[in-house]
Amino acid sequence: MGKGLYISKSVGITLIVLAVAAVATIIALSVVFHNEKSRTVEKPQINETDQWKSYRLPGTLSPQYYNITLWPRLVPDANGMYIFTGHSGVAFTCVKETGLILIHSNKLNYTLTPEGHHAKLTGLEGAKAPAINKTWLEVETQYLVIQLSETLQVGKIYWLYMEFQGELANDLRGFYRNIFWLLLLLKFVTTIVATTQMEPTDARKAFPCFDEPAMKAVFHMTLIHPSGTVALSNGTKTITLRNQNVLQTKFKPTLKMSTYLVAFVVSEYSSIRTAAETDVLVRIWARRTAIEAGHGDYALSITGRILDFFQSYYNSKYPLPKSDQIALRDFDAGAMENWGLITYRETSLLYDPITSSNKDKEWVSTTIAHELAHMWFGNLVTMKWWNDLWLNEGFATYVSYLGVDDVQPTWNIKDLMVMTETHKAFAFDSNKFSRPLSLPEEEVKTPAQINALFNTITYSKGGAVLRMLSEFLSEPVFARGLSAYLKQFAYGNTVYTDLWGKLQEVVDADPEVNLPATISEIMNRWILQMGFPVVTIDTRTGNITQNHFLSDADSKPSRSSPYNYEWFVPISWMKNGTVMDRYWLLEKNATHDPMKTNSEWVLANVNVSGFYRVNYDPQNWQRLLSQLSTDHSVRSSVIPVLSRAQIVDDAFNLAKANMINMSLALRTTSYLSEEREYLPWQSAIKHLNTFINRFRHTEVNTKMQKFLRSKVQPLFHYLKNITADWTEILSSHTDQYNQLNAISLACTAGVEDCLDLTKMWYRQWMKNPDKNPIKHSMRSTVYCNGIAAGGSEEWEFAWNLYKKSVDDAEAELLIYILSCTRKPELLNRYLNYTLDPNMVQKKHVNYVIRHVANNVVGQPLAWDFIRANWSNILKEQKHASFFTILYFTTKSFSTEVELKKLELFKEEINKAGFGTEALVVDESITITKENMEWMQKNKGEVMQWLKEELA
Template identity: 40%
Template sequence: MPKNNYKSKIIAATFVLLTLAVIGGIVTMIIFYNNQISTMNPTPRPTFPPTTAAPPPSMRLPRNLIPESYEIFLQPHLYSRIIEEVNVTSPNQTTLFTGNSTVHFKCVQRTRSIYLHSVDLVVSNSVVKNKDTDERIHSTVKYPKGSGEFLEVQLNEALEAGGNYSLFLAFKGEISESLYALYVSSYIEGVPDYEGDTNAQRFLAATNMEPTAARAVFPCFDEPEMKAVFHLTVIHRQGTTALGNAERCGSSFIDDEWQYTRFHPTPRMSTYLFAFTVSEFTATPCPHNRVDIKIFARPEATAAGHAQYAASITGKILDFYGDRFGIDYSQRKLDQIALPDLSPAAMENWGLVTYQEGVLLYEEGVTSTLAKERIASIIAHELAHQWFGNLVTMKWWNEIWLNEGFATYMTYIAVDAIEPSFKAKDTCVANNLLTAFEEDALASSHPLSPPEQDVQENYEIFQLFDGIVYSKGAVVLRMLADVLHEEVFNKGINMYLWHFRYNNTDEQNLWDYLQKAVDADGGHINVAKVMDPWTNQIGYPVITINTTNGEIYQKHFLFNDSSESSNWWYVPIRVMSKTTVPSLAWLDSSDKVKKGEFISKNGEWILANVDCTGYYRVNYNLKNWESLLTQLETDPERIPLLNRGQLIDDAFNLARAKLVDVTLALNLTRFLRNDTEYLPWRSAVRNLEYFVHMFDRSEVYGPMQAYLRQQVSGLYNFFRNYTDNSTVPVDHSLQKNQIIAIGMACSSGLPECVTMAREMFSKWMNNNINMIHSNLRSTIYCQAVAHGGRREWEFAWKKYQTSVDTSEKDQLLLALSCTKEIWLLNRYLEYTLNPEKIRLMDTDTAIQYVAGNVAGQTLAWNFIRANWLYVSRGSSVSLILAVTRRFSTQFELDELQRFVTDIDLPSARVEQATEQIRVNIQWVRENKDTILEWFEGEAGW
């Protein structure tokens, strides 16, 4: 939204008097607060070895002071509604926030300086007290030269080791517009009015602290290991509700305009989990016999029951985890809030979990029924964090996988338990494997646990939140659980959580407690020895099996065959044949070994990595590949479902790494013409996407599209009766495959699909009644706009503007990018620069959608270069990766390198983009002619 919609220098001046008036009330409340609330300290604090206090420019705080608790008063001056005043030319909005904090800490090494994190805050009035003697120590505040992240409080006399002290600071800052730290969000109450009526516009304040934004809200020890208890009081405008991490324990009016809300002390936690919101939202209660669970949303959404589905499953998920871990959720309340704007999909703040509206709210008949699986999955992920991340936290960001890998791993287990009809387990496993495999096949990847010294700067922390940490972390844990057996794994995890509750850990602590469980069970696996190669080095192996002589060996799998690597792993291999059940064997060196179970008997096929429990690819001798292909074409049910998808993915990626011929991979897609299962089709579509991206601007594209039309016609006809009548199958996985059938059939130009999409969309345009099933809307909208013109696009744009349903807006956001009209795509890109047209939260997504369209890829690339200062406020690195996905020439690589140099973007993810482009260049050069010949032959071109 434009600044003049919520900032006014004229009106801001009036707040000077208001601020002075409130100061007296704040001081009174500080005294009251100290008298009323006792400190909560559930476990002993960790001790830090005495260290030399190193001032910035070191990126880490010295360990001479250990925080114990904070008393924080915060006052967002934001209005929730704009009030027009006579003779005032601008609305009465302000983004000022003020506050003060008192941090209580222990000194473990003598020092004359206190270092804290602080950024974009005006800090004043420092008061340092010796709590043991109640004496005040004279102090002055300064910002160290050359550092914008630190605050130094210089003292006239030293703090002594063993002493207890406190530091009071007053501060003020600006509520952010960039969805980070304390930020402003807005929404329209009721039906959107684009004629200038501001009475329907509502504003709210929310926080998003992970990983390093707490320092932009109050001065603090903003590192995950420096846990403390937080006592929060929020001063907010009457008519609004303040939510925090803990339960509310007091609220009262200050004057005719302001009130305050006090919260009980939080558990001992890290600063990145600190959260609060101020809004006019209303609550939907969730049934639970122990925890007070509520879901907050826009009043209109609450009244319409859009939070009911989330409310029905939250308590069940919470109970499932409590039973699974042997530890109940540790607070008495859990609030979940659906925000109009949030940069991640959700954030696990302890006791106040924040979500984007579209991943928490469900509207019957509008939101896809498949969206229930996403809602359940994201709630399950965030609630898993209440144990992994909140209760037990990694010591430093280099091991964030201990949070995110575990939460991702537990997600499908929880969803499978509470919503078994979703069949989420196989889908989640496949998605995580494919994501991790792709990102980890580059030499520019990073380990799950990179060295601590390599993760110091903020950008180094941010770039860790990727598919390696989330997806590889999850599949490596699944592999370990399979090897140890679930009951042993679960026992070790539960001991780990119990022992380290309210404290911090590293992965060695995890291995130690899993080892205790293994030893208690009489096992002989050395957990740390087996797991260290999987977490401390990049990549994963490809296992090559010769079924003629049983020879097997491993090699680091890399797309770039010129990269050298000596990495190797302890590899657990589950193997079966056509006539035998799975058994486990270990490959524990880089040397070739003989294994009897890998010799083919009577010429039958052998299949390794049964059910994809291992994080590795498998290559075979050609005869075994051909036997597996024959099995897929004659009786695919004999091969486990996950492996049917993985065989396709392995073959395509082995071909990209030049370990098998590309025609072998393409041959593996033949059996799909008679297969209706989702996972094999999902794997094939994902891999064929790479072919489309490489060749949709070349002569390969025509015969490739003809082949895809042939292959998908059977699948499309399997669902045609459902599709033509705008209905869906009961089976959840078939619902997903129906969407693949429509998307692939229409995009490859199958006439009956294109006609169906255009007719359904036309009926909506003509009678304004949308009869398209909610599951099918995203795909049909996109195809109708792609095969339409200005009229279809402008209808979709109008619906995007006026819809109040987040799910519908998300579907239309994609559809608008599907047009082939260059001028419409350019207009759409320009709209992303206006937050009143497209929310900042959705800017990256819209640009990435345009880049995914062959007609829009060059437009998107030129657009982000021309408007980098604006678009880079989002996830700039992922944006670059998405927009350069089709790059496959030296000229395009040179362009990217010049751009990255010009903007000085330091990121390993950019290195991944450049490495991938080099791989693309070589792969296209070496395979184009072969691929063209194969598609022409198969399609009869």
């Protein structure tokens, strides 16, 4: 036998037991390994329940490009509705594993697939698309929700296709219809324009899309439209095909951009354009009659030049081959910066050199510059989310004035920005209910919350704060930082810290810039807390303090501050006319010895270079007022013109906040009989109008009128002399504005020469309407005062012109001047006309009531009209319009009787079940109570000051 191993019985039993145990262990380990393996390989469970209840997209998908075809019907269907039909597809990448597709959709009706779904999903570039389990529309959060049978694969690209129909409504949102009338053969013909307004959240009303600013993509557009119409979109037209009775126009794909910048228009408009050899094709589109009348010529003449300025300023080439700009009759905003196809309200783009005023020309200029500034700041580089909207709008506001200054260097427009933007921002931001420029993302979710950001803080304060930043950096350094920012983040999205970072890089590389802290440390205090400081300088001690300025001294801010309402304040200042080195106030209290003085005057915030107000000790206030009163060569005054205007504005606002006496504020106007510049006069008139309105039914009024006459008569006669008895046009832009101020205030104050002048001019116009003798820049003021001094004949003349007007600018001017009559029966008739859309267009109703309410005779009539017709006004006007009308009608209320009427009005609205509107009345009640307190506090002091001033 062969060689082998011998094992005893006991050992064998032991080995068997061990073997069984080993097998059991192996089996157990195998089970454990299998379970572990299963857990590793099994796909994670993704909790996507109710994601569609969130207003923000989950960030699981990233759109790459859209193919969109839309067909607007410019005639009503059998049900009397205007509709559009369309189909679109979007290619998107899965960036996070998900079994759910959320795409924005609002008020769109879908053609269902044979499986009963709203959409079809396929894979691209080899990806396999899972089946769709279920689709539905989530109305509240505005989604088309698509649940899948399996999850999408990360990194794979998919194609989502949908067919849909929407209403081409007249709500000025999304894809909507615009109506204008053509006068053909002595008959008005209605014409429909199909146009868009996507910002901020209405692209989803035109086509299903990932409607958030960070969801940038490329858009391929095709429009089907009637013969005889022109189709426009962001891209350049590639081809137009004729198919029976319709045309099909395709456009080149856009650059990568946000959905809110998508635009398309179908119209019968005509255009003018730049020469073919220009680098960028600029076209101005409008109604054919407006183009033929030359109303688009001014816009065409400046658009290319402003584009060139921004290309140089940003050191960045305009990336598109064309810039279409189109004027629309019905447009909710002033304009919209759609990339390559900017849409405007007619009055924001068209300028009639015969009938338009200087103010109209300035408005067209700044609006065009604002929108073109967005081509880089907003379109090329876009804020990541709407909470940083100020990055778009604040920059466009500030640099728009630089653009206009380049094409109109004699206008002094950069100084005018202080009056137009900074003062407006001061007024809004001194309210306890203001807000920071940049809000936390969680505060901005819903469409309503996003829309609420489009206000004075975003635009005007944003522009003013950036002006301050540019001032203390210097404009060249600021521009270099912007250029670096645009270059790094082109076609992307940013937050404000990205901008601070690029500016800091430029500052660090420039030894000439000396800052006390980083850009972030300085600027975050200005954008992350609401409000602004008042800096108080005591020239007796050199002590400087800062405090959060609130116009209501007894109020508290409505939100806390991460910086305890302290700012890093750049103080530019001068002493007795000598400009001193900038001083930085970095804490609540500090001492700066050079500001200590016994006899020299100190002026801080020279030329309003910073976003703050300034107060002084009484002795320094007196020295400043003495300087103003004794320096009669005001045009060469050692106190700059902007600072003269700011002294007045600061003083009245400080008095309102109980920081100085009202008589001190009024004393800042004592020198005005020597003032010849527009800005100080405009600042003073703004505040003096408050006194005119509040005291017009009291015994103070007579003395106030006498005071005003004494101050404005020298200006009135000065301007009369330098214009050769009003026959010559002043060369200065601001002088022409001051001419209007002089005429308006002189007529209001009862200067006989002014009343005779305006009556004579108006009568000359009535005799020969086609040869108007009144300079167009003066017409608004002259017409108003001519109607005020006249009677029924003057009013009927203007009313007939309004009924025949087809130009928006002309109509709005006539709407205003008709409210100027002092005849109660005419004003009552005018108010009643607003109830009939055949007499006063619906879009003008708000303005009619507001203008009548601003008339001393019309104010009580407008109030009676609102109380009698409030339900009809609410029915026909938006909630915001009702608020505006009520505010303008009751803003001067200051008596117990007026307060009681408001409280009864609130009860009436409440009983009718209009709770929200009753809250609007609450605002008027609050303002009335504040006015009553103001009158009680200031009436005696004002009366005493006037007596002394006129003695």
